[in-house]
Amino acid sequence: MNNKASFLEFIGGRYVEILELALQHIQITGIAVGFAILIGVPLGIMITRYRNTSNLVLGIANVFQTVPSLALFGLVIPFLGVGLTPSVFVLFLYALLPIIKNTYIGISNIDPSTIEAGKGMGMTGYQILTQVEVPLALPVIMGGIRISTVINIGTATIASLIGAGGLGDLIFKGISMYNNNLILAGAIPTALLALSMDAILGFVEMMLEPKGRRKMKKTFV
Amino acid sequence: MIELKSVTKSYSEAAKVVDRLDLKVYEGEFVILIGESGCGKTTTMKMLNRLVEPTEGQIIIDGQDIMKMDPIQLRRRIGYVIQKVGLFPHMTVGENIEVIPKLMKWDKEKRKARTMELLDMVGLPGETYYDRYPDEMSGGQQQRIGVARALATNPDIILMDEPFSALDPMTREQLQDELLKLQDELHKTIIFVTHDMDEALKLGDKIAVMKDGKILQYDTPERILKKPKDAYVEFFVGKDRLWKSPEMVYAKDIMRKNVARTSMTRTVSHALELMKKRGVNTLAVVEKQSDQPQEVLGFITRKELAKAMNEDMKIKDIMNKDVPVISEDMNMVDVLDYLAQNKLQHVYVVDEEKKLSGIVSESSIVNLITEMITDYEESKEEKKHEQ
Numbered sequence A: 001m002n003n004k005a006s007f008l009e010f011i012g013g014r015y016v017e018i019l020e021l022a023l024q025h026i027q028i029t030g031i032a033v034g035f036a037i038l039i040g041v042p043l044g045i046m047i048t049r050y051r052n053t054s055n056l057v058l059g060i061a062n063v064f065q066t067v068p069s070l071a072l073f074g075l076v077i078p079f080l081g082v083g084l085t086p087s088v089f090v091l092f093l094y095a096l097l098p099i100i101k102n103t104y105i106g107i108s109n110i111d112p113s114t115i116e117a118g119k120g121m122g123m124t125g126y127q128i129l130t131q132v133e134v135p136l137a138l139p140v141i142m143g144g145i146r147i148s149t150v151i152n153i154g155t156a157t158i159a160s161l162i163g164a165g166g167l168g169d170l171i172f173k174g175i176s177m178y179n180n181n182l183i184l185a186g187a188i189p190t191a192l193l194a195l196s197m198d199a200i201l202g203f204v205e206m207m208l209e210p211k212g213r214r215k216m217k218k219t220f221v
Numbered sequence B: 001m002i003e004l005k006s007v008t009k010s011y012s013e014a015a016k017v018v019d020r021l022d023l024k025v026y027e028g029e030f031v032i033l034i035g036e037s038g039c040g041k042t043t044t045m046k047m048l049n050r051l052v053e054p055t056e057g058q059i060i061i062d063g064q065d066i067m068k069m070d071p072i073q074l075r076r077r078i079g080y081v082i083q084k085v086g087l088f089p090h091m092t093v094g095e096n097i098e099v100i101p102k103l104m105k106w107d108k109e110k111r112k113a114r115t116m117e118l119l120d121m122v123g124l125p126g127e128t129y130y131d132r133y134p135d136e137m138s139g140g141q142q143q144r145i146g147v148a149r150a151l152a153t154n155p156d157i158i159l160m161d162e163p164f165s166a167l168d169p170m171t172r173e174q175l176q177d178e179l180l181k182l183q184d185e186l187h188k189t190i191i192f193v194t195h196d197m198d199e200a201l202k203l204g205d206k207i208a209v210m211k212d213g214k215i216l217q218y219d220t221p222e223r224i225l226k227k228p229k230d231a232y233v234e235f236f237v238g239k240d241r242l243w244k245s246p247e248m249v250y251a252k253d254i255m256r257k258n259v260a261r262t263s264m265t266r267t268v269s270h271a272l273e274l275m276k277k278r279g280v281n282t283l284a285v286v287e288k289q290s291d292q293p294q295e296v297l298g299f300i301t302r303k304e305l306a307k308a309m310n311e312d313m314k315i316k317d318i319m320n321k322d323v324p325v326i327s328e329d330m331n332m333v334d335v336l337d338y339l340a341q342n343k344l345q346h347v348y349v350v351d352e353e354k355k356l357s358g359i360v361s362e363s364s365i366v367n368l369i370t371e372m373i374t375d376y377e378e379s380k381e382e383k384k385h386e387q
């Protein structure tokens, strides 16, 4: 009880700092995921068009994902130094795979007869992409964005090691000072952030489900 | 008119999927492509809207080489209906039908009015279905929407690739009937792929029987049935098919041609003798004996002869002038109906110029049926032996 009370007091005292760091955290992740969407979605679409490139692209994106994050942060320092840029860059690489993969899967899984019908009635490739493929794949793409975001909120704490700031600052400061309150003041908001983003983006994902499909799914539940 | 000139499609050096195929389809014709799986029906059809590009040869539509046309514009002039329908699940029925009209920048009112008209045409009231989603409809209803969508911009040509083969038999029949009705009103040029001979016979003005990328026979359903060009076509049509399609058998197929006849001025005794000689019960009466085509003016049976006062009376005085005649192209079902309804034992068949060409009697129909049954039994026997 005593411990808890003092933790709440601790938070109360540093509440402005925590909020600032949380905002910074959101910013880093947001920029990284934003870039990952800008690059990942078109890449995902491209590999549905040139199927033989899909293994290569997905393979490379997979490599970034399997290298331990700490190592990856270390690896970019010689090239990009420390600070915001290398951090965002690494997070961007992490975010890429789920987005490319889900875009690819979302579009590949569309019933080929749907595409054939569109083509046969005289839609251009671009019209089919924008009016049929992307709308139908959107919930799956959104799923990829959600996974990337949640992973990145966690990974971004490590980015503080190379000077990105964010909630990781509190955690690492806490570790070096043997201060559990400080660690928790970083870890708990990070977890809350991840959970709430997961919920919000999950809701968006559901709303993106085409209306005709949504109703049908409900009846199957 | 659609004209395929020596069109070939191959995906590899070795095999030609479509092999120097020639085909002419005139405006307003309903043409069926039929053949076993893999014979190149779909490929042939897809070359017409350039979903597949021919390796060699030329395809001309209304005088224009389609390879010189913009494929998008070409496809918008040609309706396309496929077996799996391919409706867009994220769009309502209305939005699905209006995809191309919208891309062609029709205004909203015009689009909706057209869609309502089309929904009506395919038997789905617009008020109920306009805002529905495809996943909320049965397979048959979805395919109706597929047909409506293909008609959206009122194209002259419609391509249909096994549009009804995924439906249950009842729904299939219903959609076939409706398609025929629609075609009666719209007179589109329709190319229709199927592997169901019953469907082909029911729908087609002409049928192209395909094998290994070639057309073996391109003919009317009737001629395909009655004059199959070779053993394969015959096998494909099935020997018992005619038997199953009595509406394809016409008066001229079942009539006896050598009609016993006498002329107006002959006598009763002559008529009696002729009947005995020919072994018939009835004689057609014509103006005078000749080999030229003649009009039938009356007929006599033993009943009329019995009524005659004496043997020297002239035929023209005792003949029955109320001659039952039918045209050569009345089908067997209607002929049987006609005989039954008018309580007749026989009826005369006349050609387009109303000249006597034959006679159909109950016995000639019995003969035909016997013949068919014998054929059928024989073909069953053959099949047994082959196994």
Ligand SMILES: Nc1ncnc2c1ncn2[C@@H]1O[C@H](COP(=O)(O)OP(=O)(O)OP(=O)(O)O)[C@@H](O)[C@H]1O
Pocket: B011, B017, B035, B036, B037, B038, B039, B040, B041, B042, B043, B044, B195
């Ligand atoms: N893209 C392709 N690449 C290679 N071969 C193909 C291709 N498309 C079709 N074929 C081959 O061409 C042949 C004819 O195919 P097609 O689809 O025209 O047949 P079909 O008569 O429509 O058959 P089904 O009744 O099964 O639909 C088949 O042997 C098929 O394997």
Ligand SMILES: [Mg+2]
Pocket: B041, B042, B043, B161
């Ligand atoms: Mg086919």
